Amino acid sequence: MKIAYLGPIGSFSHIAAKSAFPKGDLLAFDTIADVISAYDEKKCDFALIPIENSIEGTVNLAIDSLFHKSTAQVVAEVVLSISQNLLVTNLNKKIEKIYSHPQGLAQTREFLQKNYPEASLIAVDSTAMAAEFVKNHSIEPIAAVANQEAASIYGLEILAKDIQDIELNNTRFWLLGHCFPEVPLVSCGQKVSIALTLPENLPGALHKAISVFAWRDIDMTKIESRPLKTRLGQYFFIIDLVENEKISYALEELKSLGVTVRMLGHYNIYEI
Ligand SMILES: O=C(O)C(=O)C[C@]1(C(=O)O)C=C[C@@H](O)C=C1
Numbered sequence: 679m680k681i682a683y684l685g686p687i688g689s690f691s692h693i694a695a696k697s698a699f700p701k702g703d704l705l706a707f708d709t710i711a712d713v714i715s716a717y718d719e720k721k722c723d724f725a726l727i728p729i730e731n732s733i734e735g736t737v738n739l740a741i742d743s744l745f746h747k748s749t750a751q752v753v754a755e756v757v758l759s760i761s762q763n764l765l766v767t768n769l770n771k772k773i774e775k776i777y778s779h780p781q782g783l784a785q786t787r788e789f790l791q792k793n794y795p796e797a798s799l800i801a802v803d804s805t806a807m808a809a810e811f812v813k814n815h816s817i818e819p820i821a822a823v824a825n826q827e828a829a830s831i832y833g834l835e836i837l838a839k840d841i842q843d844i845e846l847n848n849t850r851f852w853l854l855g856h857c858f859p860e861v862p863l864v865s866c867g868q869k870v871s872i873a874l875t876l877p878e879n880l881p882g883a884l885h886k887a888i889s890v891f892a893w894r895d896i897d898m899t900k901i902e903s904r905p906l907k908t909r910l911g912q913y914f915f916i917i918d919l920v921e922n923e924k925i926s927y928a929l930e931e932l933k934s935l936g937v938t939v940r941m942l943g944h945y946n947i948y949e950i
Pocket residue numbers: 684688689690691692728731737760779781782803804805806849
C-alpha cells in the first residue's frame with residue numbers, strides 16, 4: 679500500500695501517515711500540491727494532506743489544490759495533536775532566522791514575537807524540511823519550528839518545547855483514495871464534505887443554500903469561502919456536515935436551486 683505525504687520524514691504529515699498506515703510504503707513529497715499530483719498520477723494508493731489547524735485554520739494550499747486541480751475523493755479524516763518545538767544545532771547559539779511551514783510559524787507567532795522579536799521568520803514547505811535545513815546549515819544562527827521526532831531524526835537540540843500559542847493544537851488531515859482504508863484507529867464519527875458554487879442570479883443564494891441543511895437538522899460543522907480565482911467576489915464554499923441520512927435530499931434541493939455541488943467525500947474521522 680503506497681501512501682503519499684508531505685515530507686521529508688519527521689513532518690507532522692509523516693507522523694499522521696505512520697499512525698494510519700504503520701506497515702504502509704510511505705512516499706515523501708516536497709509540497710502539498712505534489713502529494714495530490716502523485717495521487718492523481720496513480721503513483722500511490724492514498725494521499726494524506728493537512729486540511730485545517732485548530733489555531734491557524736484552513737491549509738489553503740491543500741483546499742485550493744484539491745478543488746482546482748484534482749477530482750480526488752476524501753476517504754478518511756485523521757486528527758493529530760500538534761506540539762511545536764524550537765530546534766537548533768546548539769543550545770547556546772544566537773538565533774537570527776527561524777524556519778518552518780507557514781502553519782508552524784503561525785501556530786507559534788506570539789512565542790516567537792515575544793522571545794525572538796529580531797529574528798526573521800522564513801516559510802518553507804514543511805516543518806521537517808525546516809529541521810533538515812537547520813541540520814544542513816549547522817554553523818548558521820538559525821532554528822526550526824518542528825516536532826520532537828524531527829529533532830531526533832535530524833540530530834537537533836530542543837531549545838523550547840510546546841511553543842504553540844494555544845496549548846490545545848490539532849490538525850485535521852484528509853486521506854485521498856479510491857476506497858475506505860483499513861486503519862488501526864478507532865473512528866469517532868462520520869462526516870460529509872462538499873464544495874458549493876452558487877448561481878450568480880439568485881439573490882440570497884448562500885442563505886438559501888445553507889438553509890437546505892438547517893431545516894433538515896443536518897449539523898454543519900464548517901463553512902468557508904475560498905476564491906474561485908476568476909475575479910474578486912467569486913467564491914466556492916467548503917462545507918463539512920455530520921453524516922445524516924437526509925443529506926442526499928438536501929443536495930438534490932441545492933441542485934434545484936441552481937447550486938453546483940461537488941461531493942468531496944463521506945468518511946470516518948479518526949483521532950491519533
Ligand atoms: O509541515 C509539516 O510538518 C506538515 O505536515 C504540514 C502541517 C500543516 O500544513 O498544517 C501539518 C501539521 C501542522 O499543523 C504543521 C504543518
